[in-house]
Amino acid sequence: MSAFLQLEGLVKRFDGVLAVDRVSLAMERGELLALLGPSGSGKTTTLRLLAGFDTPDQGRVVVAGEDVTAVAPVSRRFGMVFQHYALFPHLDVRANVAFGLESLGVHGEELDRRVERALALVDLAGFGPRGIAQLSGGQQQRVALARALAPEPRVLLLDEPLSNLDPTLRERTRREIRELIHRVGITTVLVTHEQDEAFELGDRVAVMRGGRLEQVGTPDELYGAPANAFVAGFVGQSSSAPVTIVGPSARGVRILIEGVEWDVDAPGGAPLPPPGPAVMLVRPEALRLTPPDPAAIPATITSRRFVGPSAVFTARTDGGATLEVVAPPQSVPAGARVGLMPSRRVGGGIHLFPPDGR
Amino acid sequence: MKRPQVRLGAAVLLVLLLWLVAYPLVLVLLDGVRGPSGWTLAFVREFLARPTEWEALWGSLWISVVSVLLAGAIGIPLAFLFARYDLPGGRVLGGLVALPAVLPPLVGVLAFLFLYGETGFVSLLVQRVLGLTEAPWRLQGAGAILLVHAYSMYVYFYLFVRAALQSFDGSLLEAAASLGAGRWRTLWRVVLPQLRPALGGAALLTFMTSLASFSAPYIFGGGFRVMPTQIVATRLNGDDGLAMVETLSLTLLALIALWLFRGGVRAAGEGAGRKGAAPARVPVRHPAARLAVAAAGWGLAAVLLLPHLTLLLVSLVPVGTWTIEPLPPAYTLRNYLTLLQDPVRAKPLANSLWLATAATAAAVAVALAGAVTTARRAGRDARAIETLLALPWAVPGTVFAIALATAFSVHAPWVGRVILVGTIWILPLAYLVRNLPITSRAILAGVRALDPSLDEAAATLGAGRARTLRRITLPLLRPALLAGASLAFVTALGDFVTSIMLYTYDTRPISLEILSSLRQADVGVAAAYGVVLMLVSAAVFAVGADRGSAG
Numbered sequence: 021m022s023a024f025l026q027l028e029g030l031v032k033r034f035d036g037v038l039a040v041d042r043v044s045l046a047m048e049r050g051e052l053l054a055l056l057g058p059s060g061s062g063k064t065t066t067l068r069l070l071a072g073f074d075t076p077d078q079g080r081v082v083v084a085g086e087d088v089t090a091v092a093p094v095s096r097r098f099g100m101v102f103q104h105y106a107l108f109p110h111l112d113v114r115a116n117v118a119f120g121l122e123s124l125g126v127h128g129e130e131l132d133r134r135v136e137r138a139l140a141l142v143d144l145a146g147f148g149p150r151g152i153a154q155l156s157g158g159q160q161q162r163v164a165l166a167r168a169l170a171p172e173p174r175v176l177l178l179d180e181p182l183s184n185l186d187p188t189l190r191e192r193t194r195r196e197i198r199e200l201i202h203r204v205g206i207t208t209v210l211v212t213h214e215q216d217e218a219f220e221l222g223d224r225v226a227v228m229r230g231g232r233l234e235q236v237g238t239p240d241e242l243y244g245a246p247a248n249a250f251v252a253g254f255v256g257q258s259s260s261a262p263v264t265i266v267g268p269s270a271r272g273v274r275i276l277i278e279g280v281e282w283d284v285d286a287p288g289g290a291p292l293p294p295p296g297p298a299v300m301l302v303r304p305e306a307l308r309l310t311p312p313d314p315a316a317i318p319a320t321i322t323s324r325r326f327v328g329p330s331a332v333f334t335a336r337t338d339g340g341a342t343l344e345v346v347a348p349p350q351s352v353p354a355g356a357r358v359g360l361m362p363s364r365r366v367g368g369g370i371h372l373f374p375p376d377g378r
Numbered sequence: 379m380k381r382p383q384v385r386l387g388a389a390v391l392l393v394l395l396l397w398l399v400a401y402p403l404v405l406v407l408l409d410g411v412r413g414p415s416g417w418t419l420a421f422v423r424e425f426l427a428r429p430t431e432w433e434a435l436w437g438s439l440w441i442s443v444v445s446v447l448l449a450g451a452i453g454i455p456l457a458f459l460f461a462r463y464d465l466p467g468g469r470v471l472g473g474l475v476a477l478p479a480v481l482p483p484l485v486g487v488l489a490f491l492f493l494y495g496e497t498g499f500v501s502l503l504v505q506r507v508l509g510l511t512e513a514p515w516r517l518q519g520a521g522a523i524l525l526v527h528a529y530s531m532y533v534y535f536y537l538f539v540r541a542a543l544q545s546f547d548g549s550l551l552e553a554a555a556s557l558g559a560g561r562w563r564t565l566w567r568v569v570l571p572q573l574r575p576a577l578g579g580a581a582l583l584t585f586m587t588s589l590a591s592f593s594a595p596y597i598f599g600g601g602f603r604v605m606p607t608q609i610v611a612t613r614l615n616g617d618d619g620l621a622m623v624e625t626l627s628l629t630l631l632a633l634i635a636l637w638l639f640r641g642g643v644r645a646a647g648e649g650a651g652r653k654g655a656a657p658a659r660v661p662v663r664h665p666a667a668r669l670a671v672a673a674a675g676w677g678l679a680a681v682l683l684l685p686h687l688t689l690l691l692v693s694l695v696p697v698g699t700w701t702i703e704p705l706p707p708a709y710t711l712r713n714y715l716t717l718l719q720d721p722v723r724a725k726p727l728a729n730s731l732w733l734a735t736a737a738t739a740a741a742v743a744v745a746l747a748g749a750v751t752t753a754r755r756a757g758r759d760a761r762a763i764e765t766l767l768a769l770p771w772a773v774p775g776t777v778f779a780i781a782l783a784t785a786f787s788v789h790a791p792w793v794g795r796v797i798l799v800g801t802i803w804i805l806p807l808a809y810l811v812r813n814l815p816i817t818s819r820a821i822l823a824g825v826r827a828l829d830p831s832l833d834e835a836a837a838t839l840g841a842g843r844a845r846t847l848r849r850i851t852l853p854l855l856r857p858a859l860l861a862g863a864s865l866a867f868v869t870a871l872g873d874f875v876t877s878i879m880l881y882t883y884d885t886r887p888i889s890l891e892i893l894s895s896l897r898q899a900d901v902g903v904a905a906a907y908g909v910v911l912m913l914v915s916a917a918v919f920a921v922g923a924d925r926g927s928a929g
């Protein structure tokens with residue numbers, strides 16, 4: 021096996037409730053994987069199983085061929101950045117960063133050098149004597165990173181590392197973290213409920229729900245070919261409407277929606293459901309607004325919100341569905357009668373799933 | 379991680395607590411229904427048949443209820459005054475108002491004796507001014523007890539309510555105002571419901587303290603009966619069985635009170651850690667109003683400080699020189715010198731210090747062990763440990779003294795009984811058991827406030843259990859440990875109720891020496907002891923509070 025870090029069939033129950041359900045993952049050395057999911061999806065529990073704070077009921081954690089499932093966190097040599105950083109408030113920056121090195125028996129000049137190097141890595145050279153309370157949130161976050169990285173752990177675990185930063189700082193920090201992790205080349209698992217964060221940081225993203233892995237793949241794969249309705253809905257923006265699948269067509273597949281027939285690209289990823297009732301998840305950019313037209317679904321614009329240079333219009337179809345469409349901001353006023361058609365651009369954006377959502 | 383060790387530690391602790399806390403009480407229960415010739419209800423019947431027993435029980439109950447009302451009537455308005463209004467000198471006054479807390483019960487009683495007793499300071503003054511031929515009042519009976527209780531216990535209401543008002547979210551008041559609620563409606567519907575936990579907590583604490591109160595009834599009671607003094611008297615008469623039944627009745631009363639108040643206490647725990655800024659203090663602007671408020675405030679402070687000052691004054695008076703003059707004719711440091719130089723007189727001071735130190739160290743160790751093994755664990759043994767740590771609080775001091783005296787006066791190692799009564803170990807043990815609730819409450823709160831991810835962070839950084847405890851947990855717990863230790867130390871140092879039942883000549887503590895000095899009419903030395911107790915208590919509190927907030 022070439023994988024550096026492997027999770028094999030991890031199962032964890034709390035009081036009989038399944039928190040993690042047969043999770044298996046394999047990661048290359050130096051890869052950054054983002055565990056993405058809503059709260060209660062089991063992503064944090066998975067991370068805690070990795071760190072060793074909890075022991076799985078079944079399954080194994082393997083690092084570089086060594087089974088560490090039963091190894092205590094103390095001897096696991098996994099670095100972790102906690103959601104609220106968990107910096108030791110009574111120790112200064114230097115002592116915080118030195119803490120893990122001291123466990124390894126590093127001392128004297130060597131210790132000073134490595135602490136300074138870790139601080140330089142996160143752009144905090146010279147911050148050693150500062151107290152934790154004197155630091156800004158962003159600086160605390162970087163100290164937490166330096167502390168976790170200083171003992172040169174085998175794996176780095178990040179628990180919602182950006183959730184405590186204000187939004188303006190978040191984007192910049194995200195880039196910095198990505199750069200840093202790639203520079204250090206450490207195998208990293210990140211837990212987040214923010215799709216943007218997962219997509220920008222992760223080489224691959226693992227989407228979790230109800231303790232299970234729904235899909236693992238690159239951001240492109242998840243967006244372009246979601247494995248099921250949950251992933252399609254959770255990743256990126258989309259709106260949904262009930263449709264009927266008529267059958268294959270010249271372009272891909274023919275569907276019937278509110279009495280109008282559309283010929284759309286066959287979506288990748290999940291296999292096409294059989295003809296009959298289905299659910300359509302559609303990205304806002306996969307639809308376009310037209311004047312009322314027999315080939316378009318009749319709808320009324322209910323609201324509009326700005327997204328960068330364009331706007332997302334919310335349209336309520338006469339059939340009662342709510343669909344979102346991207347268009348230039350001034351296209352139509354609220355309340356206007358419009359038609360909705362698939363965008364002319366070829367390339368998906370419309371996904372079809374069985375009606376139960378799976 | 380390392381769960382077996384924690385479980386083993388919890389088991390050892392549980393056994394220790396069962397032996398020290400629960401077992402003696404069970405023995406009391408058994409001795410109440412067991413005579414020389416087997417099981418008997420004779421003592422219970424005797425108890426039920428005696429009107430004096432009912433009188434004492436009823437006395438304890440109504441004194442406690444009235445004490446709660448009086449303490450509330452003084453403490454609550456004071457708390458509002460200092461929390462809501464920016465008074466001239468308000469900060470200093472706000473601190474002074476809490477001063478009765480540094481008077482150990484017996485010392486407070488002593489000060490009241492010097493102030494309002496038959497030959498007391500204030501009594502003589504009133505007698506002189508009104509031209510009376512004898513003292514204007516007698517400091518005796520229920521009135522005297524209530525006076526002392528109101529003075530020493532309003533502090534609970536004051537501190538609890540003031541803390542609640544300070545953590546009160548000011549935006550709630552603004553929200554109420556914006557919804558058109560007037561002053562009274564806001565007070566009634568918004569402020570008071572928020573204060574309920576504080577009021578409940580203070581009322582319970584006051585009730586339990588007065589129910590257990592021994593010093594005031596013992597010195598001032600006269601013919602007035604309350605249960606704690608009744609128990610001691612019965613025991614001195616040698617009616618051990620009856621004393622056990624009395625003990626049970628008092629325990630029962632305490633437990634019923636605890637049960638009735640349980641809602642308020644639980645809410646008090648939940649109310650902690652509320653967010654939001656306290657409403658700004660309202661400045662008093664009008665010059666006349668400022669003057670009036672300042673005068674009233676400082677006048678009040680003077681009244682509250684009178685006992686402390688009186689003690690100090692009396693401690694400086696040479697023996698036998700001060701008889702009928704309103705102020706002493708001569709001053710001396712002799713009493714303090716006696717206390718330090720005379721080996722017989724210095725012994726109790728040294729005794730109290732080492733007894734309190736030993737008991738405090740042990741209480742902190744047990745409480746820390748309890749907190750570490752029970753925090754963040756929900757098992758049955760964790761709950762049992764917490765209950766046992768808190769139990770001595772619900773049981774009046776007299777009861778525990780009796781229970782320990784009973785349990786450890788027999789040599790029967792195979793049932794966990796050894797003779798400790800009459801040895802130097804019984805008093806530190808009694809102080810330890812009595813201090814477990816306050817100490818463990820402070821330390822448990824500290825442990826619970828620690829972020830559990832700090833432990834986990836230390837683990838991911840390769841620190842073992844010992845290093846984590848030494849480098850992370852203990853340094854962060856220092857404020858809680860100091861707070862717990864200072865409370866335990868001050869309580870043990872001033873203890874009277876357990877000491878009087880368990881002391882030996884070699885371990886006689888300050889409180890007993892104060893009592894015997896008083897009996898020998900050596901008031902100067904008694905007052906000097908009182909001043910020393912007061913100063914040490916104040917210093918320990920100050921250190922505890924200071925270090926506590928610095929961390």
